[in-house]
Amino acid sequence: MRAALFQSTTGIDPLLGARALVEAVERAAGEGADMLFTPEMSALLDRDRARAAGTIVRESDDVALAAVREAAAKHGLWVHLGSLALRAEGEGVPYVNRAFVIDDSGAIRARYDKMHLFDVDLPGGESWRESAAYRPGAGPVLVDTPWGRLGLSICYDLRFPDLFRALSDAGATMLAVPAAFTVPTGRAHWHVLLRARAIEAGAFVLAAAQAGHHADGRTTYGHSLAVDPWGEVLLDMGAAPGVALVDLDPARVDQTRARIPALRHRRAIGAIGGTA
Structure with a gap:
């Protein structure tokens, strides 16, 4: 499998974000990629929620999603659209942070809403309250691709190994971790x-990330990574935006899991007992 990772510096205009995504699809396809992975908040990254409210729409109306589906079909490329900010259905908080897997006909094969929301106060003064605007997802999601079963996550999910255990227990051989990590x-x-997630699961990890200084004032870390099941970093994109390709050998999963059969040795953990 030839995977392409798109590292972007997404801004506050979803039309520009959609255009950059289409260009990434075209470049990945032109370089022989089988599947493109894009970051969290691929089309719109705006911490000003009053301003963003005017551009966040329902899934059926999102220009970036429509553009990527059309480009995927045109170029015959699978796309993991890392996530989009979308208006939620029903009552409660207004938005969801939703990932999509789109096949080479442009059809949506899977959707995943971010489960763990980033509510933190960092020592340098940054403060985030994702739960004030976003609704958490209901559960894990996997999707079958021609190259293996892909488990979905988004950014802060990375810190919760139980999610990745559930994905690998259900057969994931690849794990997607789109992100917009702080510096x-x-x-x-x-x-x-x-x-660690790659080693624990004996699976490939593909983590497309936001990078650089954004129009909303934040700065993100970049370093989009591809990691093999042994924990070896196959690709590190550093701090600059762009598209990079990496070749993955699916046989590496079986080889690694045979070498260290930790998945077969997993046991259900019950209640913790006291000392006698």
């Missing part, structure tokens, strides 16, 4: 967490 948390944890 402080990225420097401290990005590489080590992604490598």
Whole structure:
């Protein structure tokens, strides 16, 4: 499998975001990719929620989703659209942070709403309350592709190994982790967490990320990574936006799991007992 990762510096105009995604599809296809992976919030990244409210729409009306589906069909490319900010159905908080897997005919094969929401106060003064505007997803999602079963996650989900255990227990051989990591948390944890998830699952990890200084004032860490099941970093895109390709050998999953059969040794963990 030849995977392409798109590292972007997404701004506050979803039309520009849609155009950049289509260009990434065209470039990935032109370089022989089988599937493109894009970051969290691929078309719109705006921390000003009052301003963003005028551009976040329902899935059926989203220009970036429609454009990527059309481009995927035109170029015969699978796309993991890392996530889009979309208006939620029903009552409650207004939005969802939703990932899509789109096949080479432009059909949507899977949707995943981010389960774990980023509500933190960082030592440098950054404060985030994702749950104030976004509704958490209901559960894990996997999707079958021609190259294996892909487990879906988004950004902060990376810190919750139980999610990745559930995905690998259900047969995932690849794990997608689109992200918009902050610089402080990225420097401290990005590489080590992604490598740990790959090693624990004996699976490939494909993590397309936002990078650089954005129009809404934030700065993201970048370093989109592809990690193999042994934990080896196959691709690190550094800090610059762009598209990069990496070749993955699906046989590596079986080889690694045979070498360290940790998945077969997993046991259900019950209640913790006290000392006698």
